[in-house]
Amino acid sequence: MNAPVNPDSKPIPLSELPVVWTDKEKHRFKVARRSFVDPDILKTEYETIFSKCWLYLGHESELVKPGDFVTRIVAKRSILFTRDASGKIKAMFNTCPHRGAQVCRERKGNAKSFQCFYHGWVFGSDGKLKSQPGAECYPDDFNADGQADLVPVPRLDSYRGFWFICFDAGVQSLPDYLAGAKEWIDIVADQSETMMTLVGGTQEYQIRANWKLLTENSIDGYHAINTHATYVDYLKNSQGSMSPVPFDGTGYDLGNGHAVIEYRAPWGRPVAQWIPLWGEEGKVELEKVHNRLIERFGKERADRIAYSNRNMFIFPNLVINDIMAITVRTYYPTAPDAMQVFGWALAPNEESAWARKYRLSNFLEFLGPGGFATPDDVEALEQCQRGFEAMLEAPWSDISKGMKKEKVNYDDELQMRSFWTQWQAATKATAAPKGGDR
Amino acid sequence: MSTLTIATVTREQVEDFMFLEAEILDEWRLKEWLTLFTADATYNVPATDVAANASPDSALFYVADDRFRLEQRVERLLKRTAHAEFPRSKTRHLVSNVRIRSRSETELDVGAAVLTYRTKMGLTETYIGSYRYRLVVQDGKLLIHEKRCILDMDGLKPNGRISIIL
Ligand code: FES
Numbered sequence: 001m002n003a004p005v006n007p008d009s010k011p012i013p014l015s016e017l018p019v020v021w022t023d024k025e026k027h028r029f030k031v032a033r034r035s036f037v038d039p040d041i042l043k044t045e046y047e048t049i050f051s052k053c054w055l056y057l058g059h060e061s062e063l064v065k066p067g068d069f070v071t072r073i074v075a076k077r078s079i080l081f082t083r084d085a086s087g088k089i090k091a092m093f094n095t096c097p098h099r100g101a102q103v104c105r106e107r108k109g110n111a112k113s114f115q116c117f118y119h120g121w122v123f124g125s126d127g128k129l130k131s132q133p134g135a136e137c138y139p140d141d142f143n144a145d146g147q148a149d150l151v152p153v154p155r156l157d158s159y160r161g162f163w164f165i166c167f168d169a170g171v172q173s174l175p176d177y178l179a180g181a182k183e184w185i186d187i188v189a190d191q192s193e194t195m196m197t198l199v200g201g202t203q204e205y206q207i208r209a210n211w212k213l214l215t216e217n218s219i220d221g222y223h224a225i226n227t228h229a230t231y232v233d234y235l236k237n238s239q240g241s242m243s244p245v246p247f248d249g250t251g252y253d254l255g256n257g258h259a260v261i262e263y264r265a266p267w268g269r270p271v272a273q274w275i276p277l278w279g280e281e282g283k284v285e286l287e288k289v290h291n292r293l294i295e296r297f298g299k300e301r302a303d304r305i306a307y308s309n310r311n312m313f314i315f316p317n318l319v320i321n322d323i324m325a326i327t328v329r330t331y332y333p334t335a336p337d338a339m340q341v342f343g344w345a346l347a348p349n350e351e352s353a354w355a356r357k358y359r360l361s362n363f364l365e366f367l368g369p370g371g372f373a374t375p376d377d378v379e380a381l382e383q384c385q386r387g388f389e390a391m392l393e394a395p396w397s398d399i400s401k402g403m404k405k406e407k408v409n410y411d412d413e414l415q416m417r418s419f420w421t422q423w424q425a426a427t428k429a430t431a432a433p434k435g436g437d438r
Numbered sequence: 439m440s441t442l443t444i445a446t447v448t449r450e451q452v453e454d455f456m457f458l459e460a461e462i463l464d465e466w467r468l469k470e471w472l473t474l475f476t477a478d479a480t481y482n483v484p485a486t487d488v489a490a491n492a493s494p495d496s497a498l499f500y501v502a503d504d505r506f507r508l509e510q511r512v513e514r515l516l517k518r519t520a521h522a523e524f525p526r527s528k529t530r531h532l533v534s535n536v537r538i539r540s541r542s543e544t545e546l547d548v549g550a551a552v553l554t555y556r557t558k559m560g561l562t563e564t565y566i567g568s569y570r571y572r573l574v575v576q577d578g579k580l581l582i583h584e585k586r587c588i589l590d591m592d593g594l595k596p597n598g599r600i601s602i603i604l
């Protein structure tokens with residue numbers, strides 16, 4: 001491995017090299033493995049990425065009625081995500097302004113108000129303080145400036161039903177941040193005429209690997225044939241589980257670290273690629289879905305929505321994969337070598353019970369900790385993490401596939417380069433700690 | 439010995455059957471394990487935040503296999519290319535608190551507690567849960583019509599996968 005050299009051709013010390021560097025002439029893109037193991041890097045990531053970027057909070061369909069609420073950990077903070085009595089969506093830090101207790105301890109539900117059990121302060125579903133035991137001991141204007149309300153998140157905004165928050169009040173607007181990803185979110189959101197909906201049930205799991213490995217893996221077309229050999233065997237074994245479509249497609253950089261691969265694949269798609277397994281009933285159903293797409297969007301876009309698959313990554317930790325089913329996935333590092341993952345299934349609200357059943361069946365075949373594919377991804381990530389123990393002697397990973405090509409394929413590594421380039425710009429991290437060269 | 443019938447099967451017989459299943463799983467005799475199921479059997483593991491009796495047709499599960507997919511799961515697990523289980527993990531299913539909850543003319547509804555350990559590459563993970571089985575008798579033998587494992591956990595922590603059979 002030829003690391004860049006100084007003009008006097010002495011090697012540049014690792015502590016002066018960025019984690020991510022590229023040699024355009026030699027078509028090399030390297031990432032220092034320090035980034036997967038060093039606790040200082042994790043700290044930097046929480047400061048420069050998770051505290052500065054727009055982060056996915058939840059989906060609008062989780063809050064249907066006034067008073068509906070969800071609690072969710074976002075970058076270590078517990079967030080209370082509610083639809084208030086007037087129907088407005090709110091997000092507050094789930095910590096009591098009195099002395100800190102978590103005010104809501106349920107995962108989800110419907111409530112007119114939230115009472116902190118410690119001393120009994122009561123807050124509305126908009127986060128405003130409603131009452132406090134012993135109110136006579138406080139001045140009349142105690143909360144005139146809202147200082148005793150639940151603290152709202154600095155920024156809250158949504159795009160097509162996906163709600164995001166940011167802990168940095170000065171961040172650019174969400175539409176600007178999403179950049180080229182918006183039109184790809186549209187392709188998912190347009191699959192429903194009413195609203196896309198999260199199906200009940202969360203796949204929640206931990207992986208003993210650095211969170212960035214899941215980013216790479218979620219938009220990696222290169223690994224499928226090896227890692228998911230048994231899934232492909234399974235498709236072949238199931239009578240009529242494949243349509244005669246070869247794997248083929250392209251990767252795109254969407255700006256700001258977001259990326260997507262779009263490709264054709266042989267599996268069935270509930271919106272809307274028919275496979276023989278789904279029978280005549282399914283054929284009629286999917287034709288109906290497809291025709292409606294044509295009416296709404298014209299044939300070209302309808303075909304794209306129906307037949308193409310998309311693995312989309314929104315920096316820093318949101319994945320929306322519109323494949324044999326649609327999964328929304330977010331994940332956070334809990335340690336350099338551990339992450340917490342949340343996965344959900346997204347579906348058109350109006351789809352028939354038939355379609356919902358096959359969608360969920362499709363989902364479980366491939367996706368999630370009990371599927372025929374994801375466990376092997378988890379194994380791959382954990383094996384990479386073990387490999388990084390030799391980081392001092394084997395310091396680099398290679399992400400250069402397809403660099404020399406003008407038009408990249410879905411199984412090249414452009415998407416990962418988009419992520420890493422943004423990551424480097426945010427963290428400014430070096431390949432070894434200052435003074436850490438050997 | 440008199441033939442087994444749904445009306446007369448005892449808890450002890452049910453326990454023997456479930457202990458046998460646990461042994462078969464822990465010895466990775468997975469093809470044999472399939473013979474414990476009816477031709478229309480299902481095997482389900484719901485997500486940890488849905489109702490224990492939820493339907494996989496309308497809620498997200500970890501596992502929802504029909505008989506075909508169950509066979510495919512076994513076939514997959516016996517391959518070298520099932521990377522998550524290569525080399526194979528060591529497992530131990532501890533089945534306890536077995537109880538016949540109810541008995542219809544054709545089926546037993548059985549509940550049990552289960553603790554499963556999985557060890558691979560120096561790490562041991564624990565799956566804590568309960569079983570609900572719907573058992574039938576065919577040709578004088580107990581068979582599983584539905585096996586459902588309900589995890590008593592908040593998600594899968596620290597285990598990132600259910601790559602073994604619970
Ligand atoms: S900490 Fe909540 S009322 Fe005191």
Ligand SMILES: [Fe+2]
Pocket residue numbers: 217223224227228373374377
């Ligand atoms: Fe994968």
